[in-house]
Amino acid sequence: MSLAIELPGLSLKNPIMPASGCFGFGREYSQFYDLNKLGAIVMKAATMEPRFGNPTPRVAETAAGMLNAIGLQNPGVSSIIENEVPFLASFSTPIIANIAGSTLEEYVEVAKAFNEAGDVTALELNISCPNVKEGGIQFGTDPKMAAKVTERVKKASNLPVYVKLSPNVSDIGTMAKAVELAGADGLSMINTLTGMQMHLSAKRPLLANKTGGLSGPAIKPVAIRMIYEVKKQVNIPIIGMGGVVNAEDALEFLLAGASAVAVGTANFQNPYVCIEIIEQLPKTLAAYGFNSVNDAIGKGICS
Amino acid sequence: MMRKENMVILKKSPIAQDTIEMVLENKYISNTAVPGQFLHLQLKGHMLRRPISISQVDEHAETVTILFKVVGSGTKELASYPIGNSIDVLGPSGNGFPLEPKANSTILIIGGGIGVPPLYYLARKLKEQQVNIVSVLGFQTKESVFYEEKFAELGRTIIVTNDGSYGRKGFVTNVLDDVSSIDCYYSCGPLPMLQAITAQMAGKHGYISLEERMGCGVGACFACVIPTDDCGGYKKICKDGPVFPAQEVQLV
Numbered sequence: 001m002s003l004a005i006e007l008p009g010l011s012l013k014n015p016i017m018p019a020s021g022c023f024g025f026g027r028e029y030s031q032f033y034d035l036n037k038l039g040a041i042v043m044k045a046a047t048m049e050p051r052f053g054n055p056t057p058r059v060a061e062t063a064a065g066m067l068n069a070i071g072l073q074n075p076g077v078s079s080i081i082e083n084e085v086p087f088l089a090s091f092s093t094p095i096i097a098n099i100a101g102s103t104l105e106e107y108v109e110v111a112k113a114f115n116e117a118g119d120v121t122a123l124e125l126n127i128s129c130p131n132v133k134e135g136g137i138q139f140g141t142d143p144k145m146a147a148k149v150t151e152r153v154k155k156a157s158n159l160p161v162y163v164k165l166s167p168n169v170s171d172i173g174t175m176a177k178a179v180e181l182a183g184a185d186g187l188s189m190i191n192t193l194t195g196m197q198m199h200l201s202a203k204r205p206l207l208a209n210k211t212g213g214l215s216g217p218a219i220k221p222v223a224i225r226m227i228y229e230v231k232k233q234v235n236i237p238i239i240g241m242g243g244v245v246n247a248e249d250a251l252e253f254l255l256a257g258a259s260a261v262a263v264g265t266a267n268f269q270n271p272y273v274c275i276e277i278i279e280q281l282p283k284t285l286a287a288y289g290f291n292s293v294n295d296a297i298g299k300g301i302c303s
Numbered sequence: 304m305m306r307k308e309n310m311v312i313l314k315k316s317p318i319a320q321d322t323i324e325m326v327l328e329n330k331y332i333s334n335t336a337v338p339g340q341f342l343h344l345q346l347k348g349h350m351l352r353r354p355i356s357i358s359q360v361d362e363h364a365e366t367v368t369i370l371f372k373v374v375g376s377g378t379k380e381l382a383s384y385p386i387g388n389s390i391d392v393l394g395p396s397g398n399g400f401p402l403e404p405k406a407n408s409t410i411l412i413i414g415g416g417i418g419v420p421p422l423y424y425l426a427r428k429l430k431e432q433q434v435n436i437v438s439v440l441g442f443q444t445k446e447s448v449f450y451e452e453k454f455a456e457l458g459r460t461i462i463v464t465n466d467g468s469y470g471r472k473g474f475v476t477n478v479l480d481d482v483s484s485i486d487c488y489y490s491c492g493p494l495p496m497l498q499a500i501t502a503q504m505a506g507k508h509g510y511i512s513l514e515e516r517m518g519c520g521v522g523a524c525f526a527c528v529i530p531t532d533d534c535g536g537y538k539k540i541c542k543d544g545p546v547f548p549a550q551e552v553q554l555v
Contacts, residue, residue, distance in 0.1 A: 024523035028542070031304065044525075052528075052535045055555075057516045059526040061351045061377075068518065073525045073537075216350050268519040269345060269352065271307060271393070 001282040002292045005039075007237050007259055008185040009122050009160030010094055012039040015293050016250065016278045019241045019264035020044060020098035020124060020164075021070065025084035032271045035091045037278060039260060043084065045100040045126050048109050050076040055208035060197045065216025065243070066265055067195050069209035072100050077110045081117040094121035096162070099153070107139075107149050108156045115157030123159045124239075125150060125184075128166030128191035140166035140191070143178035150182035160185040162239060165230075167222055168194050176230040187230065188239040188262070190223045216265040217243040224256045231257025231298055245273065247280035251288060255300030259293075305396050305521065308332055309389045310342075313366060315382075320446040321373045322417070323382050324358075326366050332394050333365045338425035339399030339512055339546040342369060343520040345391040346380045352393065353377045354517050354541070356491075358420030359427070370420040370449070396520055397545050400425045400489055400510055406433035408486040412454070413475050413500055415441045415492025421512055422491055423450055430457045437461075437482055441492065445469035476503055490549075498554045509549040515540045530555065 003014035017040040023029055026041050035041060053073030060067045074080065080097075088095050097120045101107040107125070114120045127139035127146055139145045146163070154161055163179040165172060167190040176187055192213025199206040223242025231238060240258025244250055245266040253261045266273040281293075290296045314326035332342070336357050343352040359368035373382045384390065400421075404410050410429060414422045419440055426436050436458035442448045445468035454460040461478055462470030471478055475492075476499045490500050491512035501511065518524035522542030529544070530537050530553045538544060538552060 022519075022524060024525070028519070028521040028523040032307070050535055052530070052537060053525065056527065056529075058528075059351070059516050059518045059524075061349060064350065066350050066518070068524070068526065070525050073528065265350065268524065269350060271519075271521065 001285060003278070003281060005259055005293050007239075010040065010096075012094065012260060014039040014278050014281070015254070015260040016274055016281070017042055017096070017239075017260065017262050018267055018274055019262035020126070022264040022267050025080070026088050029267065029271055033275050035088070035093055037275050038093050039278070040094045040096050040121070041088055041091070042096040042124060042262060043080065043088070043098055044074055045072050045098045046074055046077045046080050046110055046114070047072060047100050047102075048077055048106045050074065050079065057206060057208055058212075060206045060212065062195070062197060062214065062216070063218060065214055065218035067197055067207060067212030067214055068192070069207045069212035071209065077113045081113060085117060085119050089119040095119060096122045096124050098124040098126050098164070100126040104149055104152055108152050111153045111157045111159070115159055120159065122185075123153065123157065123161045124188050125153055125161055125163045126191075128164050128168075140175070141169050143174050146175055147178040147182035150179045150184050154183040162186040162188045164188040164191055166191050167219075167226055172226050173229055173233045176234050180234045180236050184236060186237045186239060187234065188241070189230065190219070190226055190242045193219055193222065215243070217245060219243050220249065220252075224252060227253065227258050228256040228301060231301060244277070245269075247277050247284040250277055250281060251284050251296060252300075254293065254296040255298070257298045257301060259297050304335070305393055306331055308392050308394065310367070310392045312384055312386050312388045312390065315384075315386055318370065319449040322370060322447065322449055323373065324368060324370050325381075326368050327390065327392075328366050329392070330365045332392070333360050333362055333367050336360050336367060336395035337399040338402070338428050339421050340395040340397050341421075341545060342367070343393040343396050343517070344381065346377050348380065349377050351518065352520055353381065354396070354514070354520060356421035356512070356545075357395065358423050360424060370417070372417045393520060397541055398543065400512070400546050402428055402432065404429060404432065404434045404487055407435065409435040409437065409484070411482055411485040411488040412436060412438040413479070413488060413490040413492070414438070415475060415496040416443065416447065418490075418492030418496075418512070419450060422489060423453060425489055426454060426457045437485065439463065439475045439478055439482065441465070441475035441496070442469070474499070476500060479503055494554060501549045501554060504549070510546050511549050511552075512546045513540050513544055513552070517541050529553070
């Protein structure tokens, strides 16, 4: 069965990829399996300058999920291009660079840097990180700002741009339509939901950052609902994510309208989860009467 | 190198208040683990694995021993597993203590509470190298003391309890002055203890083992980082540690 899928600027041998921030720059998981097996690799977010991120504790377990507040820690775009991209380029798997910034200019500079460096196949525009004080989420909650950053990044590079949407908005359809109109080649959704956990004995929030982004199976129904809503309103493809742990979950995302599926938090529990889903997906598609990945996309949407 | 393995519980015994000793069988991990490394255990109903340090290894019996304190829902779940149960484990994880001391040198072991277990495997290995071992072990109270005899078999051992209900009263740092010249120290315990020790032992060669809430446990998620300087330098506790030269990291 064919698992291949064509997205703007991205030819994927299968629709499964690790989600940004849950896979570092691939080195750690390459000791468990051959990264050539993945549909794509999405790198951890890059900013212009190195960022240390938030104080610890940065993670907290929740019912069926976890909160994180890493704070976009990364060595900066130049170091990523010099030290991380060449390693990933040794595999025949498309590389998607997740780009973040505090200002419009920073997004543009980071996009330019990846565009000039080569080896990166597409950009994922991170306008939805809930864990940094400035930028990031502001671009992700105001449709005008989101459109503006999309437009500027599109102009700054030749790479296809997938805009990663935040679920922390009242109307995700408006956000999606705004970035589509601004030239986005695709969408990536959803990022984490803002949450908080209290530490009982300390009588204060457990995370040093107080709030964090909720991920894992707990958010899957939210992701499915938002993809379903957005798919009906836009004509660009969606990379879906949010709590995927097995091939059935991946099919659910395809049915809701996603054309590819990213796996995040589940990598922490099972480092082999991405390739296990890739191996299982043909059987799961067949079990529900589909002959290919393409066959299943959006088939769950009722008129 | 770390692998995803299944470990079978062979033995389980309460060893102190809320503290369980568990013996796990696995050929690969028992044959590759070094002192200071940890296991990352998957527990039913829990999104995140739990890091637990290795307290002893028997290569011939192919077993690894862990000690843990039942403090939250994860350790409660682990404590409930019966003998014969299989646990999904990533391990051996991280980098352990360098076994650099030469024969006849003297090293000081300083352990606090549930930080004591990894130091036992270390002490055994160093004893095999004919190193003289002095151990200072601190616990909250008499009921929480464990492994006193095991450490005593390896060298002079001083027990300290916070409330004075057993051994000397106070903190481990209160008795460090009683210990004559040492070549190197190794410590694991709560952060305030490590801060006090590294301050008191400044200038001495030493290694500390750190803990932190972890996400992936393999170095990919950047949850458990520790700064190394004021300029943005950092190390990952799960991958670069959990053991670090005492001067290499900033205990903030």
